[in-house]
Every structure is written in C-alpha cells, then in structure tokens.
Amino acid sequence: MLRQLSILLVGQTPPPFHGQAVATKILFDHDWPGLKVLRLRMAYSGGEADVGKFGIGKVLHLAGLILKSWWILLRNRPCYLYYPPASPNLVPVLRDIVYLFAVRPFSRGIILHYHAGGLPAYIASLNPVLRFLARCAYGRAQASIEIAKSDIDPGEAFSFRRKFRVANGIDVPDMPSHVGNPGAGQAFRILYMAGLRETKGVMDIVHTASELKARKIDCIFEVAGPWQEEDTRRSFEAAVLEADVADSILMHGRVTGEEKWILYRDAELFFFPSYYESENFPLVLIEAMAFGLPVVATRWRGIPEMVVEGETGNLCDIRSPEQFADALEAIISDTERHKVMSAAAHARYVAKYTQQAFLDGMRQVFEAVIGEGESKR
Secondary structure, eight states: OOOOOEEEEEEEOSSSOSHHHHHHHHHHHOOOTTSEEEEEEEOOOSSGGGTTOOOHHHHHHHHHHHHHHHHHHHHTOSEEEEEOOOOSSHHHHHHHHHHHHHHGGGSSOEEEEEOSSSHHHHHHHSOHHHHHHHHHHHSSEEEEEESSOOSSOHHHHHOEEEEEEOOOOOOOOOOOOOTTOOOTTSOEEEEEESOBOGGGTHHHHHHHHHHHHHTTOOEEEEEESOBOOHHHHHHHHHHHHHHTOGGGEEEEESOOHHHHHHHHHHOSEEEEOOOOTTOSSOHHHHHHHHTTOOEEEESOTTHHHHSOBTTTEEEEOTTOHHHHHHHHHHHHTOHHHHHHHHHHHHHHHHHHOOHHHHHHHHHHHHHHHHHHHHHTO
16 A cells, blocks of 8 residues: 655744744644644754854754654655755855755655745855755755745746745734724834844834934834844944934834734834845735735835735835835825725735635645655556
8 A cells, every 4th residue: 555645844933033934833833634744843043143154053953954854754755855945145055955965865855945035146156066066956846835926036046847836924913903093193103023134124214214304204113123233233223323313213122922913003004124135025014914004115025026016005225215215204194095005905915915825825735746746656
C-alpha cells in the first residue's frame, strides 16, 4: 500500500514578530484536515535586531535543523519540503544554501514561499560562485509561492515547475473601528507601526511632522515598534529636537497584544513611508485596513498592490516628506474623503486579506502539489 504524501513545513515563528514569522505561525497552527502536514520551527533570531546577523548559536541551530529535517523526511517518506527563502542579506542566503543542499535530496520536492522582497536582485549581485550556488539551491522548485508581483520574479529567476500567488492574510480582534470618524476637535491621530530602522522611513516621520506643523495641521504621529538600529535612534531623537516636533510625535516602543490593537482602534490614519530592502507585502497594512484606516504609504515593492491609490489611501515616492504631507493633509482636511476611504479600506480587507483567504490559497497550493505527486505514483 502506498504511503500518504506529506508536507514538512519549516519556518520561523515569532519571536521575532515580522511578517514572515507571523504568516508561518498561521500555517503551523492550522489543522489542515485531509492533509498530512508536519512542522519544524526555525529559531535563528530571538528578536528583530538579530535578523540577518551571524552568530555561533545560529550555526549550531542550522546543524540541528538539518539533522531534524533528515529524521522527519526519512520517517515520513515521500514528503515535500516547504521552505521560506531568506531576506536579501549574505548570512541568511548562505544559511539557505547550506540547508537546502543538505536537505533537498531527502525530500520529494520543495515548495518555496517568497516572503522577503529583493532576493533575486541580491543574488544577481553576488560573485559568480555564490550566485551559482544560490541558483542551484533555490532552483527547480516543485512550486514557487509569491505574495506580490516583483520587478524580478523569484520563480522566474530561480526556475520552478508551478507558480502560485497567495496574498498574506490575518485576523484581527473584533473592535469598533474608526470608519469615517476623524478628529472630533482633537489632534488627528496618525499611526506608524514597524521595526524602527532608517529604511522603514522613520526619519520621514520627523520631516513630515515638521511639514504638517508648518501648515498648522493639528495631528500627532503615534510611533510603535522597537528600535533596530542604535545610530538611527540617535539621529531620530536629534532630528526631533532640531525640528521642534516633540509635541507631534508620541513614541510607544514595542507593543503587542491588546495594546497594539487599541492603537489601531484609536488611530484615524496609517502612515508607512517604508523603502526597506526586504519589504514585500507588509502585514501592518493589512491590519490597518482591517481597522478601517486610510493608508499613506510608498510606491515600494508590493505596497501598491495593497493600497488602491485614491480609494483606500494615497501613495507617494520614497523619501518624499512634502508628498507625504500633501497626501496626509488631503485626507485629514476632508472628512468625507476620510469616511469613504475608511469604508473602502475595510471592505478591501474583508474581500482579500482575511486569514481564511490566506489559508484557502495555501491549501490550494498544497493540494495541487500533492495531487501532481499522486498522479505520478
């Protein structure tokens, strides 16, 4: 009797709390009725500041992960390997090369889920030896899963048998949202939530706050997230003092759980000026839309697929404080526009970005891969 085809999910779950880890946890926590799905957690980084950095502990963890993967794959043959490729940085790419070369031969085939943006361009910039090794490691996947359109398609760059596009999706607590209820005579609350680093646009918060203050727009930027770069933190604090906008920026630090959801509930607009190297399909934008928040963000990577220009928010060029200020002012100063955008943002979330929609899309991928495998037995 033929054994049931199975899938081994390998991936990082929180901590750290970034989009790929959160999405992986959703996959790990799901029951997958009718499918044989196994799970193996990666734990390279304990926090956002550790992501992409070298450490002896990470080398030891990699060795242990390879051994555990061999054990699970051999005990559950035939078994497919699901794996999320690295962010565009040398250390995680080297880790992927070692892991995939060691583990792929023991699997029925691999399913690569590209969460991080910019990987194909980064691989193309490496020296010929590393570029060849990376393309061998990522190449010839049974399935390539992409969460957003890219200038350089990961699947096309590394080759694949089948390509799928599955948008991320998450659920949020059932809290009353501010659909069309801005201001009410108080400072307009603009929420920014991310790991705080230069390429997440944190310095643009200062410059945009200064521009809006000069226009006498009564607003406050509520900034939530942990600092990931000490130099950027010092530059940010100096810039706040120099621009005299300390009264316009409220720092919350790291927030999780109910504290995080309350910030979304009480905000009236979401600001995301990111040009982060690994940005692709930010979960914070899904969370913002779930709470009916119009979004002002950048035309960067997958963001324009999420934010519909003029309907659910406004898009701007990266590092453009004047454009950001114009886009924010256009929404803040027009109550009716804010109301319409709020409703449209929430409707877009319900239609496209719920957790169930994400799980349904992933199930279709898994069933397609297993179905093709069954047909060849």
